[in-house]
Amino acid sequence: MAEQDQTPVFQIQRVYLKDLSLEQPNSPQILLEQEQPQVEINLGIEAQPVAEGIFEVAVVATVHTKIQDKTLFLVEAKEAGIFEIRNIPEEQVNPIIGIACPQIVYPYLRAVVADAITRAGFPPVHLAEVNFQAMYEAQQAQAQAQANGGGSPIITSA
Template sequence: MADTDTPVFQIQRIYLKEASLEQPNSPAILLEQEQPTVDIQLGVDAQPVAEGVYEVRVTATVTTKIKDKTVFLVECKQAGIFEIRNLPEDQMAPIMGIACPQIVYPYLRGNVADLIQRGGFPPVHLAEINFQAMYEQQQAGQDTAEAPRIIT
């Protein structure tokens, strides 16, 4: 096999693409004694950047509420640039839907917890995610067309 046909899978860069923290009802909501509810949504998407180079993004949205008032809302998008070449076409979707998100996700988890803590709240630690099961559900058509999923 020639070098030009050798399969390539390399991480080029992992980076925080976007992060925001909103506290629309502060400071009044901070005096509430009730336990807040936490809703976590997760999404994965990918797009080509150049020939054989792809950006894979994992997005988390954490919404914490007391009754109907938002305590805080965090949106965080972690991305990775991956060089993926000379792989069979049928392996590309699983690589970008399973392998790449598994690499990016730990960085997202840390950034979400850190951002929430820097906002003055106890950190919310995102659970481990089985991206293979998530991908297989999508392939089986069990998910709707909505990209984000609720993970609690």
């Protein structure tokens, strides 16, 4: 029975829309503009423990579309998932939280953002695919560089 208690567990408990905001502060006047808008997209990942072996991982997107210096629309969305992660070696937990969990949540976020923008009366903005492994590795390299006194990260080859 003790062996069963040590079985590695990685399960999705729930995926949900945690936050969604859409603003059109300069409507309706800006809707008459004929210029092509500039689109700025920012992505982030948030993670926090909820209980023993249970984590909430959220992917946050901000889409800010402007014509010159005036906002056409601003969408902020946070899609989250609750994940059970148990009996997995400690050195593997952070990569699961930083890579696997966001990969599961992100397609939902992409759909929510495109849908919200379409419902606001604009052509959808489709968020690009994201390589969460590369994003995670870059964050780890940056953290390592800061730990080494702000110098460039130490690169080792296998």
